[in-house]
Amino acid sequence: xxxxxxxxxxxxxxxxxxVTAGAEPDVTVTVDAxxxxxxxxxxxxxxxxxxxxxxxxxxxxxxDLKKYPELEIVSHQTVRPMQFSFGFGSGVQMESxxxxxxxxxxxxxxxxxxxxxxxxxxxxxxxxxxxxxxxxPGMGDMQGGSDLxxxxxxxxxxxxxxxxxxxxxxxxxxxxxxxxxxxxxxNVTVYLYTRLRxxxxxxxxxxxxMDGFWVHDDxxxxxxxxxxxxxxxxFRAYVLQRSAAxxxxxxELTIGxxxxxxxxxxxxxxxxxxxxxxxxxxxxxxxxPLPQPGPPDAVVGKYTIEAWLDRTAAHTGDAxxxxxxxxxxxxxxxxxxxxxxxxxxxxxxxxIRDQQQFQNGKLSGTRSWEWILIxxxxxxxxxxxxxxxxxxxxxxxxxxxxxxxxxxxxxxxxVAPSSAIEPANTRPKPRIATFGPIRMYSxxxxxxTPVRERGWFFWLLAFPPALFILIILGTSIAxxxxxxSATAGAIQRQLIxxxxxxxxxxxxxxxxxxxxxxxTHALDSHLxxxxxxxxxAALRARLVDAGFDDDLxxxxxxxxxxxxxARFAASGVSKDEMERCLQRTTAIIERVQxxxxxx
Amino acid sequence: MRRAWYIALALFVAPLGxxxxxxxxxxxxxxxxxxxxxxxxxxxxxxxxxxxxxxSKLVEAGVQDPDVYFNLATAFAxxxxxxxxxxxxxxxxxxxxxxxxxxxxxxAAEKALEEQRAEAEGEATIQRSSSISxxxxxxxxENSLAVALLxxxxxxxxxxxxxxxGRRRVRWLYPLLxxxxxxxxxxxxxxxxxxxxxxxxxRAVALDDHVVLREGPDPRAQVRGEARGGxxxxxxxxxxxFVKLRTVSGLEGWTPASGVGLIDPDHSxx
Numbered sequence: 023x024x025x026x027x028x029x030x031x032x033x034x035x036x037x038x039x040x041v042t043a044g045a046e047p048d049v050t051v052t053v054d055a056x057x058x059x060x061x062x063x064x065x066x067x068x069x070x071x072x073x074x075x076x077x078x079x080x081x082x083x084x085x086d087l088k089k090y091p092e093l094e095i096v097s098h099q100t101v102r103p104m105q106f107s108f109g110f111g112s113g114v115q116m117e118s119x120x121x122x123x124x125x126x127x128x129x130x131x132x133x134x135x136x137x138x139x140x141x142x143x144x145x146x147x148x149x150x151x152x153x154x155x156x157x158x159p160g161m162g163d164m165q166g167g168s169d170l171x172x173x174x175x176x177x178x179x180x181x182x183x184x185x186x187x188x189x190x191x192x193x194x195x196x197x198x199x200x201x202x203x204x205x206x207x208x209n210v211t212v213y214l215y216t217r218l219r220x221x222x223x224x225x226x227x228x229x230x231x232m233d234g235f236w237v238h239d240d241x242x243x244x245x246x247x248x249x250x251x252x253x254x255x256x257f258r259a260y261v262l263q264r265s266a267a268x269x270x271x272x273x274e275l276t277i278g279x280x281x282x283x284x285x286x287x288x289x290x291x292x293x294x295x296x297x298x299x300x301x302x303x304x305x306x307x308x309x310x311p312l313p314q315p316g317p318p319d320a321v322v323g324k325y326t327i328e329a330w331l332d333r334t335a336a337h338t339g340d341a342x343x344x345x346x347x348x349x350x351x352x353x354x355x356x357x358x359x360x361x362x363x364x365x366x367x368x369x370x371x372x373x374i375r376d377q378q379q380f381q382n383g384k385l386s387g388t389r390s391w392e393w394i395l396i397x398x399x400x401x402x403x404x405x406x407x408x409x410x411x412x413x414x415x416x417x418x419x420x421x422x423x424x425x426x427x428x429x430x431x432x433x434x435x436x437v438a439p440s441s442a443i444e445p446a447n448t449r450p451k452p453r454i455a456t457f458g459p460i461r462m463y464s465x466x467x468x469x470x471t472p473v474r475e476r477g478w479f480f481w482l483l484a485f486p487p488a489l490f491i492l493i494i495l496g497t498s499i500a501x502x503x504x505x506x507s508a509t510a511g512a513i514q515r516q517l518i519x520x521x522x523x524x525x526x527x528x529x530x531x532x533x534x535x536x537x538x539x540x541x542t543h544a545l546d547s548h549l550x551x552x553x554x555x556x557x558x559a560a561l562r563a564r565l566v567d568a569g570f571d572d573d574l575x576x577x578x579x580x581x582x583x584x585x586x587x588a589r590f591a592a593s594g595v596s597k598d599e600m601e602r603c604l605q606r607t608t609a610i611i612e613r614v615q616x617x618x619x620x621x
Numbered sequence: 622m623r624r625a626w627y628i629a630l631a632l633f634v635a636p637l638g639x640x641x642x643x644x645x646x647x648x649x650x651x652x653x654x655x656x657x658x659x660x661x662x663x664x665x666x667x668x669x670x671x672x673x674x675x676x677s678k679l680v681e682a683g684v685q686d687p688d689v690y691f692n693l694a695t696a697f698a699x700x701x702x703x704x705x706x707x708x709x710x711x712x713x714x715x716x717x718x719x720x721x722x723x724x725x726x727x728x729a730a731e732k733a734l735e736e737q738r739a740e741a742e743g744e745a746t747i748q749r750s751s752s753i754s755x756x757x758x759x760x761x762x763e764n765s766l767a768v769a770l771l772x773x774x775x776x777x778x779x780x781x782x783x784x785x786x787g788r789r790r791v792r793w794l795y796p797l798l799x800x801x802x803x804x805x806x807x808x809x810x811x812x813x814x815x816x817x818x819x820x821x822x823x824r825a826v827a828l829d830d831h832v833v834l835r836e837g838p839d840p841r842a843q844v845r846g847e848a849r850g851g852x853x854x855x856x857x858x859x860x861x862x863f864v865k866l867r868t869v870s871g872l873e874g875w876t877p878a879s880g881v882g883l884i885d886p887d888h889s890x891x
Contacts, residue, residue: 233837236836458695466684
């Protein structure tokens with residue numbers, strides 16, 4: 023038996039449930055940006071959130087996000103937590119929320135106004151407050167954006183060199199300058215122009231081939247973009263590669279087409295990304311030889327040179343280090359200097375070290391040589407000046423720098439020349455391996471043309487398939503002819519049988535119809551053309567042309583004329599006459615089938 | 622109909638008979654034979670330099686014989702020049718793929734080179750080609766594949782014609798048709814592989830101990846890496862005295878042609 027207090031509890035709970043179920047859901051929609059003001063290139067977190075107590079969330083959208091491709095989506099996360107609470111006062115409470123968290127990277131300064139986010143809960147629409155995001159110019163913009171110097175003019179010329187224009191995305195290779203001297207630096211920058219919202223982490227650039235160049239790459243550490251207008255259409259331009267290249271030979275050198283793949287279409291959480299691939303165009307560089315006359319060992323660039331000894335006095339047999347540093351703008355790996363022999367001094371091979379840096383679009387550096395000089399005789403030793411000739415492409419003039427004359431003294435007894443100081447580059451002795459006896463006999467075969475390259479090989483290879491095709495074609499034609507003949511014969515027999523049926527039924531009109539049809543069909547089949555419409559005189563001439571003898575042709579015409587006449591005067595025809603006509607027709611048709619047709 | 626078959630068969634078999642007779646003997650066989658004898662005598666005496674010189678003369682004179690390459694490779698190996706020994710053993714095996722002794726010596730030369738290098742540097746590995754086509758067709762010569770292709774081609778189309786138009790069906794016709802079709806495909810792929818259709822260029826062996834691979838065909842171009850003597854690769858481009866070598870490991874770069882030897886006898890670097 024249920025106690026009254028239990029009944030009261032159940033009633034209260036039911037009432038609470040009913041009240042709760044019938045109540046309006048408590049919905050809150052918010053849009054927040056953290057921080058509210060950012061610089062170009064920085065990231066900002068944009069959170070769109072709907073919270074509903076007592077209702078079912080059906081959707082959440084911030085439509086204005088698609089309006090601004092300048093706001094690059096770095097990441098997107100959807101969170102949908104749900105919680106239940108139980109209380110005597112409020113019954114079972116279900117609270118659910120849905121959040122879209124975007125991490126954005128603005129690429130263009132400006133004020134971005136977002137219309138309210140719209141959420142749908144239990145079929146009703148709820149809106150947030152609008153949001154304004156302020157993006158200040160970044161450091162790169164203020165400095166002129168050295169990464170994007172080619173696109174910094176914000177408008178690319180309509181000729182669009184180094185690119186094949188595509189309305190969605192295209193690659194562009196910018197080479198500056200495009201005409202240089204051998205060994206002179208060119209700057210190669212590969213851009214991706216795109217109107218697609220790409221995922222930066224999915225960008226996979228492929229380097230262009232640069233055969234004939236010595237290349238120094240300036241690594242791209244982060245993918246940054248800038249808005250550029252091309253043929254009136256705004257594009258985002260990304261720098262994918264930046265290199266300093268030095269042509270190693272004169273003539274026309276080609277920089278191969280660059281390539282890139284990237285994913286687009288990650289605006290929605292469940293959207294499958296689309297893989298996009300773009301290939302650029304090759305770019306030609308005209309490389310001139312250095313102007314003549316000039317020093318034969320001149321390198322391209324502008325250099326200074328320094329030289330010093332680590333000490334100016336040493337005992338005979340001790341080492342003195344001579345160091346020469348060549349420093350300047352250009353490819354220091356091109357630098358070559360030689361130390362002339364110094365009397366009474368043994369010189370070891372130099373150690374060479376390079377330091378290079380790429381700044382403001384120029385490759386510069388220092389090449390250092392270190393020689394170990396060993397005085398073998400006492401006295402004063404002189405290191406003569408060493409010249410370095412270069413051609414400065416900016417001034418279009420040759421220049422030259424020299425080291426000063428350096429001296430050092432050595433004391434002590436003379437040292438016998440030795441070769442044991444330098445590590446011996448001895449080759450390890452070959453392992454004693456047995457390779458077996460040599461072959462005493464040989465056919466001494468001369469260079470023979472392989473079978474596959476001999477003239478008859480192709481014909482022998484083609485012969486079986488060609489023969490097969492001929493056999494198939496011949497068989498097919500023969501079968502078709504047989505089939506046609508068999509079909510014509512069957513119709514012929516059917517017409518004769520139906521004429522015999524008409525004879526038995528004593529139906530002259532039908533009988534002569536069949537006779538005419540039978541003769542006409544026999545002629546059609548034999549001649550391969552319809553003859554039913556020909557006048558009898560023309561038909562006779564055609565039959566004679568086709569090789570029928572006069573008698574047969576005349577008999578055919580007579581039979582056709584007789585049958586035509588009998589068809590229209592059927593009442594006067596006797597059954598005997600019809601039987602004779604049938605016999606004649608059968609005999610004539612057999613003669614027609616036996617006769618050969620003139621071709 | 623039967624007469625037509627006989628004619629077709631006769632047309633096919635007649636050139637094969639001419640092929641079976643082989644090429645006419647070389648006019649300069651006697652002088653080449655003397656050089657070969659002299660080279661053999663030098664090799665037997667242990668004068669590897671003279672033997673190498675004489676065998677090389679034969680090769681320069683156009684002799685493309687597996688036994689000559691075998692002896693040349695053996696002379697190089699005995700002299701301790703293992704990369705060149707590897708090159709000439711490979712050439713011998715290209716001309717006579719099922720030469721067991723040449724295969725054994727090739728492995729011995731590779732092993733000796735590895736041991737020599739390991740002794741000097743601590744470790745060593747030689748990059749060998751290991752393609753599927755080499756594994757399948759390695760023991761078959763190009764000419765035998767070409768003849769087999771012709772026979773399989775004839776058999777396949779004969780069976781096909783019989784199956785298409787023949788009035789009498791025999792039990793073994795369709796198995797024979799399938800078998801000949803498979804043989805035809807096998808031979809066609811093999812011949813394509815031997816002819817280099819599956820490669821990017823002629824096969825090559827690095828000859829120098831350090832073959833420096835550069836960005837461009839110039840000694841001043843930036844270094845991309847290096848191949849070691851005995852490493853296999855393919856020559857994918859040429860420019861003057863430079864070749865672009867792609868090693869088995871995928872490294873690619875320009876190097877002087879003198880440091881690389883081509884395995885396939887019908888190719889030359891210069």
